[in-house]
Amino acid sequence: MTATPLLELSGVTVHLADRAGATGARKPVLDGIDLALAPGEALGLVGESGSGKSMTVRAVTRLLPGGAELDGSIRFDGQDVGAMDAGALRAYRDNGVGMIFQDPRAHINPTRRIGAFLIEALVRNRGVGRREAEARAVTVLTEVGIDDPARRLRQYPHELSGGMLQRVMIASVLLAEPRLILADEPTTALDVTIQAEVVGILDRLRRERGLGMVFITHDLDLALAVCGRVAVMYAGRIVELREAEELHQRASHPYTLGLLGSRPSIDERAERLKAIPGRPVSAFESGPGCAFADRCAHVQPVCREVRPELEPFQGGLVRCHRVAEIALQEVQA
């Protein structure tokens, strides 16, 4: 990569304090995450429960749970996020990154009007006048497809539907003019037709403004639709990283293949879905070797003993000892 990445993670590892709070006992939840995001690029993080996709975003914003230990480095626009003092960290969270979560209702104060929520940061952090701030809020609400924005500013969150409120959330992020959006399952709680609208708005505005985005979802096809590249995570590690356009054709890691086979198709009924046996594990439950070994149809003794590295394979990166042999079998099959 030639230019400075907007966001760069190297060897990011997170340990959480054990539930009992026992000193010394720490559970890994993220294990050696390496990622680079160019300005204006959208990257998808896809995985199941315990894969570490949300924890990655929390590490990026330094919003880890109490007692968590972070190793490795996170750089935003060349700055070391881990070394930021309180002032720099606040500026980074205010104007560097914008966050969109699954449930907007949990992140918008229910007792205050939409207008107050939208202009607060502008007025307090940027010294923008109230009137000017309101005018900007109206403009942005229009951009996210909300009718009659002046009236919406006077409404309370409970008067808006989930889809409307998520648009308000996107508007609030855009008002802060960040360079990076972190979207954690932003449409999971929405109806499918509303999801299509909200994702469409987010995608268009992000492109228009040249914003970087990390998009977290359990829905692989949704990630492929809005991201240039997609990282598939399992047990706190990236197991495959690929251009979104090529993923369906070139998916190589047995877990990625398993995810693709698990999802039923809207076009035809499968005799049986190619389910992956067992259940997803977290990083702290996995042994010394490949975390997917226990569920993998291609497992060999080496898989359980030696941790595979994330290595180039057919235009992407794959973490699997047997990837070349498996690809050959797939071709022959």
Added chain:
Amino acid sequence: MTATADTVDAVSVTDLTKVFRVPGAKGGHTAVDRVSFTVGAGGSLGIVGESGSGKTTIARMLVGLERASSGSMAVAGRDRTQPARRSAERNRRARELQIVFQDPYTSLDPSQSARAAVEEVLRHHTRLTPSEREVRLTELVDQVGLTDRQAGARPRDLSGGQRQRVAIARALAAEPGVLILDEAVSALDVSIQAQILNLLTDIRAETGIAYLLISHDLAVVRQLCDTVLVLRRGRLVEQGACDQVLDAPAEEYTRALRAAVPVPGWRPGQ
């Protein structure tokens, strides 16, 4: 079961309507508006719709958690439009139709092991002797793919997928002719969802049980159902065979619903 039971529809619903009273609003809110459908014996119907479509209200009326405002419902040919008056009638209805909810964590007793939860149903709804019950219990635990150790565990020590297996075993213990699956695979991880969908397919093939699947997910409906009914704001939009409704939707709303699902090559805003 009588000899004629096989020819009787598993579920038959006619002009089913539910109006909720809303303070201050005249006439109330019509959540379900004259909906009719049938599920043949051993059939599988998917009811799809978005929030507020009334799909869950229909399920709640069928199990007796809500009372129908008008219209009629029958399961295995027996009317259940009016609430059950006697416990014998309630028990019989429970043996005819069972339900599995989205989140088994809230529908299972936290203090009860999986085995005990299933056994309770066997004791209540069957006349098996203790030794027969033991055999049947092992059979059910096996059928849903739980290990002995998992069967002895309490809900909090099980994963979401395992808990859903317990809920399915518990529902099957009553040997119902119909199982309502109310978003029963929606909260599961993709790889676990596939296991449960395969399990449900197997169970239907083995037992001839009928399914009524309430879902927002068209792909899940296609995988599990023969027929589908599309609901919007309490009204029926379209119904028919899955391949017909999903491949060649007659209604604009069904087309929009289908077009909104991210599939390979899908782009937002197009």
